[in-house]
Amino acid sequence: xxxxxxxDGTETTDGATTHGAKFPWRGRLLRKGPGPxxxxxxxxxxxxxRILMAPLFFVLLLADAGDDGxxxxxxxxxxxxxxxxxxxxxxxxxxxxxxxxxxxLVDPIADKVLIGGALVALSILLELPWYVTVLIMVRExxxxxxxxxxxSDRVIPxxxxxxIKTVLQAVALTSALFPWWELVGDWAHWVNVVLMSAAFLATxxxxxxxxxxxxxxxxxxx
Numbered sequence: 001x002x003x004x005x006x007x008d009g010t011e012t013t014d015g016a017t018t019h020g021a022k023f024p025w026r027g028r029l030l031r032k033g034p035g036p037x038x039x040x041x042x043x044x045x046x047x048x049x050r051i052l053m054a055p056l057f058f059v060l061l062l063a064d065a066g067d068d069g070x071x072x073x074x075x076x077x078x079x080x081x082x083x084x085x086x087x088x089x090x091x092x093x094x095x096x097x098x099x100x101x102x103x104x105l106v107d108p109i110a111d112k113v114l115i116g117g118a119l120v121a122l123s124i125l126l127e128l129p130w131y132v133t134v135l136i137m138v139r140e141x142x143x144x145x146x147x148x149x150x151x152s153d154r155v156i157p158x159x160x161x162x163x164i165k166t167v168l169q170a171v172a173l174t175s176a177l178f179p180w181w182e183l184v185g186d187w188a189h190w191v192n193v194v195l196m197s198a199a200f201l202a203t204x205x206x207x208x209x210x211x212x213x214x215x216x217x218x219x220x221x222x
Contacts, residue, residue, distance in 0.1 A: 039102045043093035046085050047103060050110045053082040058117045061177070066125045068179035076177035082114050083170045105147065111166050112140045118173045127176065132200055136169075139207040146214065161206035168199040 060075035089107065093099045116137055122128035143162075172195035181188035 037096075037098040037100050039100055041093075041096075041098040041100065041103075043089040043096070043098045044100065044103045044106065046089040046092070047107050047110050050082045050085050050089075051106075051113050053078055054114045054117045057082065057114070058121055061118075061121045062124065066127070068182060072177070072179060076174065079114070079118060079177055080174055083174070086111060086166070086170075108147070108162070109144060112144060115166070115169050115173060116140060118177065122173075122176060128196070132196065136200065136203050139203055143207060143210050146210070161202070161209045165199070165202040165206040168195070168202045172196045172199040 057075050057078040060071050060078060064071035064075065066072075086107070089103070093103055119128065119133040119136060123130045123133040172192070175188075175195050176192050
């Protein structure tokens with residue numbers, strides 16, 4: 001059978017179209033249509049920008065040094081903007097059929113970089129116990145390493161439990177970053193404790209679920 005390459009970067013064999021694995025950077029960038037999506041599509045670009053926003057947020061928060069001033073507020077705003085783009089790139093990818101293996105892999109990593117930076121910064125400022133940061137980061141890094149380890153076999157997208165965990169982490173960290181206790185009083189700190197506890201629990205449970213699903217997959221394919 002003779003293989004041909006179409007103008008959109010897809011490979012065809014006797015009229016059958018397949019995903020052009022040899023040309024991941026070719027394809028659709030924004031619009032929905034036939035053929036594969038480019039790895040450099042707009043949804044993936046938003047994901048990469050979110051990763052690049054993490055260092056800016058980290059520097060702004062530490063520069064405030066716990067003074068609850070303008071720099072902290074700007075850090076919180078950068079964090080919120082970056083978190084909101086997590087929903088934006090996912091919606092664009094699904095609606096425009098721009099889902100790629102790169103996006104499935106990098107999107108959760110972008111969340112971990114941003115949320116991990118927030119946890120570490122808050123612990124450096126002594127606003128969050130280090131054991132919470134360490135346990136969450138061990139879970140996050142462990143699952144990320146696991147994703148890379150099985151990449152040659154399959155791509156593991158974020159599970160529903162993992163997405164719920166990410167939402168809870170985002171809400172808890174947003175509440176902890178904005179100095180709203182300056183307006184409403186110290187009871188805001190108790191709200192932050194409850195939110196962070198919920199995020200911590202969801203993080204642990206979703207990590208256990210990933211391991212269980214991996215164990216089930218290995219049993220099925222053994």
